[in-house]
Amino acid sequence: MLFNSFAFAIFFPIVLLLYWILPFRAQNLMLLVASYVFYGYWDWRFLALIALSTIVDYITGLKIQNENDILSDGFEKRKKIWLTVSMVTNLGILGFFKYYNFFADSFADVASSIGVAIDPMYLNIILPVGISFYTFQTMSYTIDIYRGKMKPTNRFFDFALYVAFFPQLVAGPIERAKDLLPRLLNKRKFSKSQFYEGLHLILLGLFKKVFVADNLAPFIDKVFRASDPSGFEIWVAGWGFAIQVYCDFSGYSDIARGCAKCMGIELMINFNHPYIATNPVERWQRWHISLSSWLRDYLYIPLGGSRGGERKTLRNLWITMLLGGLWHGAAWNFVLWGAWEGVMLITHRMCKPFWDAHTFMQKIFPPLVRRLFKIFLMFNLITVGLIIFRTRSIPHLWQLWGNVFTFKGTADPLILMPLVWYALPLAVYEFIQYQISRDNWSEIEKVSGWFRTVVYAVFVYLIAFHGASAQSFIYFQF
Amino acid sequence: MDFAKIIKTIIKYIGMGLLFLFILEIASRTDDYVKxxxxxxxxxSNDNLSVSDEYGWHNRPNATFQKWVINSHGFRGPEITFEKPDSIIRVFCTGASATFGLYESKDKDYPSQLRKMLNKKYxxxxxxxxxxxxxxxxxxxGHYYSGWLSKFSPDIIAYNPASDFYTNPYPPSDTNITRTQPSQPPLTFRLTSKAKIAFKGFxxxxxxxxxxxxxxxxxVDSQEDDWLWETPPLDRMELYRKHxxxxxxxxxxxxxxxxxxxKTNSISSEMNDFDKYNLTNWRHLHVRCTDISLLQTDIVARKIILEIGKEYNVPIADIAPNIPKTHEYFGDHHHFTDKGAKIVAKFMFEQIVKIIENDSLLYSRAINSGEGKKQ
Known part of the structure; x- marks a missing residue:
């Protein structure tokens, strides 16, 4: 079910109404049923995968904790076995449904390049929506229990709700069990302020998605589908895609957080103005925070993190980003995108001591100018990566880069107009909101209700009468 | 909470609600003004586009609504003079909404595309x-032509007759050629009509x-058994022929x-979702027909037109079998998109060229090397 669909417009108020009139225990049960309805509305057959992941992780969580409690001989080994069961199940589901065809295809390509013809068996399967999100979420649960960072719950249905909680089921944020489970296990109290904040976030999310992202999509698609677009067009479309993907994904996160808040449940902030980042590290502290922190805690640190010297640190960073890229999609352009992001992080890490030691820039330019320059540079470096992300194939990518770096074709500044028209209102709004409140709801609440009414009316107008028709969220494919 | 505070809160929320609606209305008007x-x-409103007078129901001169701009004589297209310049061949495209243009972008209705094609050749x-x-x-x-169009001395009339009128509960009559002008209240909320359209889209x-x-x-259930037309209503189709x-x-x-x-429709034999949706909307306007008889009506209408063509020696632009039945060409069950209108224009163009080439007077005007009026 899409957040920007009529079905959800009917579904959510009903769920909300039932939620607040039911007693606490019944609330969770109802939310679980609602979450399965929400997912099953897209394709009920794949509910079995969520159920399988839930059952396996529920059992393995309890078994690992049991070993932790008993501490009998060989408990470490048995813990590892249970953890392996969880990992194999989740990564198996992910690998089978998301990566099988990609690896089969790549294997055949490699074989043919050395003269061995292989006709791989492809699976005629569709990618279950949100599979990367809920498998990562459940894996973090068993890993955290294994590490002794949390205790498992023995309440099966509450755990099932943690896995399938509908606002964040299909596109995150990827919540950790130690954060979200207690919120689901404890009684929630209705707060008018939290409810209003929820509505505020839903409206903002819809604005980002329906007005900005979906309206920009046709202009960007047109350039990336064109047989031979000009270099300027590609670059502008790259900027546009950077804005589109941010508004699409952060819009989803805002709506998810807003829906949860309306039910008195907090979800983590997933995007924090990523395009004002001045370096690649800050960029990943602001962009898809739930994934970047997941990769840090469950991939980068287990690989060794920064513990094994500079060379190993750089290697670990790069591997993490490479796999992070692959998480986004089963195609080589995603791997390349991850590699590019890794290169940026590595370069930044290697060059930082040099930049810190040489302060000539600081002497020439005032801080604001330097900051704006860094933001602009960073935005364009991100755009480089997103062009890789958006391409149809590797040959297509070479063609695009060829056209960009040879300045092929003409540069018509008018193609910037959609960006200005659709993205500027959001940029202005986000700037003002940040200046007034630092995105803190208690500060936003202090702004006159009359003034907010005017702003909300303009948002509603643009969503209702200038919004594109319901398009699915880009991150659903991941 | 004391009573006064409750009342104050209620008034505040009502005030905010009204302000919200007021801003939506202002945004709506600003949007129309800018766009x-x-x-x-x-x-x-689109009601302003038409008028009912002694010439019947027709476009209101100088009316505008969104992309539709009517000239001072009540036509879509450039301004013309009553007196036809000697060097000009004047073509009027007439018909109902499919000719007038609903989904086509500005200057992409079939007459506009036909104008470009003809002026490219001549x-x-x-x-x-x-x-x-x-x-x-x-x-x-017929009434509009004899009363108004003929004053402009058109050389050619390109006519796309719709058969839909004949499956309405009441068929078109020879006498009742005007309509009651919808009355307009002094203040209408633009938001209402926009909200209706947006809701339907959602x-x-x-x-x-x-x-x-x-x-x-x-x-259908509330009617007699024989009320429903299981096959095209032949008496109505005879009336269509006569008209x-x-x-x-x-x-x-x-x-x-x-x-x-x-005339044709967008309903393909595959009956995909687009077809089912369009057929339902179409049928909703012609409840006396079944789905099958409604589709057959178009087939019968085409047959009648082909017969008339032979019998009365009228050139026929046989668009129906030549336009793909997909949403690229149709905006709904029978109104065209830019691409659909282009095909209609192409078929009309071919027939007009034949007429020109077979008529020495028109041909000499078409190829006359003197300075023609550029459009």
């Missing part, structure tokens, strides 16, 4: 005007279809030539 140059304060020689009006049935067109098609099918079933012949006679009596186009 369409629409008047900010006065009424602005530079500056053609005035092509869109003289169609939504809801203009054949008898109304509502899933399957839900809309279910609701409309339910409405159709209710109407088209009437238009041909009227046009020819004034000295103009006429081309008739066959």
């Amino acid at each position: 369409w140059d629409a008047p900010f304060w006065s009424n602005y 530079p500056g020689r053609f005035e092509v005007l869109n003289a169609a009006c939504p809801g203009m049935s054949p008898p109304r067109i 509502l899933p098609r399957s839900w809309q279809m279910t609701y409309k099918r339910w409405q159709i079933a209710n109407i 088209i012949i009437g238009v041909i006679d009227t046009v020819r009596a004034q000295g103009s030539k006429i081309i008739i186009g066959t």
